[in-house]
Amino acid sequence: MGLQWMILTYVVAAEAAVAVVLTLPSPKAVKSRIVSLVSLILQPSLFIIPFSAFQLLDIYWKNEHRLMCTGDVCTASERDRYEKSIYKSQRNSILCTVACLLYWFIYRVCKYCKDIQSMEEVEKRYKDQ
Template sequence: MALQWMILAYVVAAEAGVAILLTLPSPKALKSRIVSLISLILQPSLFVVPFSAFQLLDIYWKNEHRLMCSGEICTAAERDRYEKSIYKAQRNAVLCVSACLLYWYVANNTDHLWHVW
């Protein structure tokens, strides 16, 4: 399970780097080469959208079927483990949403810049 979150984190970091490259001012010749390279990479990297959607569904399903730990029944260790799992689920949901939003941003900026050149 941790491998898929690590892969998604690397993809989000790469998308953030590409988004920064697209927004930096640069000469027209360099910008057109960057845009053409990113356009070639963008099509195969579309896998991130369904992958993130599947991960969000997994997070939702696990949240709905998670045992609740409240009241006097739970020990302190169980309560800590429950809270840690909630925080991890929230972090992973933010990671999935940011992957989709960054892909959308890069795709829209690449299309826009490609038509300008």
């Protein structure tokens, strides 16, 4: 179970790095190269959306079927273990949500850059006429 969360963590870190690179100011030539490269990578990396959704469903199912540890029945160590599992599931659900949001953010930034580039080309054609 830990391997999938480590993979998701690395994917989120890579998405965050790509988002930072895309939003840094850079010359037009460099920016267009970066946007075209990231646009090529976006299609195969779409797997992160269903993967995150599946992980969120898994977290929900485990939360619904988790044994409750309340009252005087539980020992202190059992209560600590229960609280630790709650915090871990909250962290993992935030990780899944951030993965989806960062993918969407990167997609929108690439789309806006492409739209701006096409508008600049249209403007240049009109000026030339």
